[in-house]
Amino acid sequence: MRLIPLLLLASLSLLPAALPAASGQCDDVGTWGSTCDADSDGTQVDVTGTREPPGPGGGNDSPDGDGPPPGDDETAEPEDCGPADVLCRDGYTVEVIGEVTASDLVSFVPAKPSFTSEPGGVGLVGMPTNFVAGASEQTMTGTLFELPVTVRFTPAAYVFAYGDGASARSTSGGTAWTTLGQPQFSATPTSHAYASRGRYVSSVSVEYAAAVNFGAGWRPVNGIVTATAGGQTVDVYEARTALVDKTCAENPSGPGC
Known part of the structure; x- marks a missing residue:
């Protein structure tokens, strides 16, 4: 002794x-x-x-x-107190929390991002269709490793899947044409031009950087947590033009009337 x-x-x-x-x-x-x-x-x-x-x-x-x-x-x-992450000192035990990974946060789910396309879910072959996603920082409380914890999710990247096999990665969710002060069918960092007509189902996945706080300050989480919004349908049409000498009002049976 x-x-x-x-x-x-x-x-x-x-x-x-x-x-x-x-x-x-x-x-x-x-x-x-x-x-x-x-x-x-x-x-x-x-x-x-x-x-x-x-x-x-x-x-x-x-x-x-x-x-x-x-x-x-x-x-x-001294008596062996157990695993390496438990320290014993004169009858006291101190639990040391190891690295937290994204897989540990399965019970903490960030909200899905908002997701729209313009103009109004339609597009023209060869012309940019604009996609806009929205996500913000989120915090939530709960229990992790049987300890009370606060979890924070911060958007880090947006991955757009346009439904025709093409995709794009962006650090922002994009911006509407009116906010940018641009006319419709203008190219933006998150727009996409379809090569052929048809109906396409697009989606966006937001990659969140996570951090946890057990009461002693924020600690980064190893890995990313993803939230996906899908089901945005885009109907893409062909636009054809022709030179005519009269308007449709003047010649209702003319080309394109």
Whole structure:
């Protein structure tokens, strides 16, 4: 059994003989050790000292002063407290939380992004169709590793799948033409031009960077968490032009009328 020095403090009531008596106790080196000291502030007498661990063949831990009780081993190793991520110190256990990965956050699901295409879910062959997605930072609380935790999701990237096999990756969700001050069918960082007519189902996936807070500050999560919005249908048509000498109002049976 490992013996730990104990700091002893005794307060004696103010008596005329208290200080000499305390000094006498300090003279008993075998009891208090060489660091014993006695003094008085006028209202009490304080005796402080360090009790020395018993040496071979003697000590104060057994009733007869002949050493530690039978069966005790001063050289015994500390008890194994378990896995490497658990530390034991004099009866206390401290759990150390390891690295948190995206797979640990299966019970925390960020909201799906908003997703639209313009103009109004239609497109023209060879002309840009504009796609706009929206996502924002989110926080939620819950339990992870049986501990209360706050989880934060921050949009890091947007991956657009246009439904014809093409895709694009962007750090933003795109911007509407009116906000950009551009006319319809203008090219944007998130637009796409279809090569043939047909109906296409597009989608967007937002990749979130995650962080967790167990009450001692934010810690990054290894990996990404993805939320997907799909089912955006785009009907793509062909646009044909012809030169005519009269408008449809003037010639209702003319080409394209």
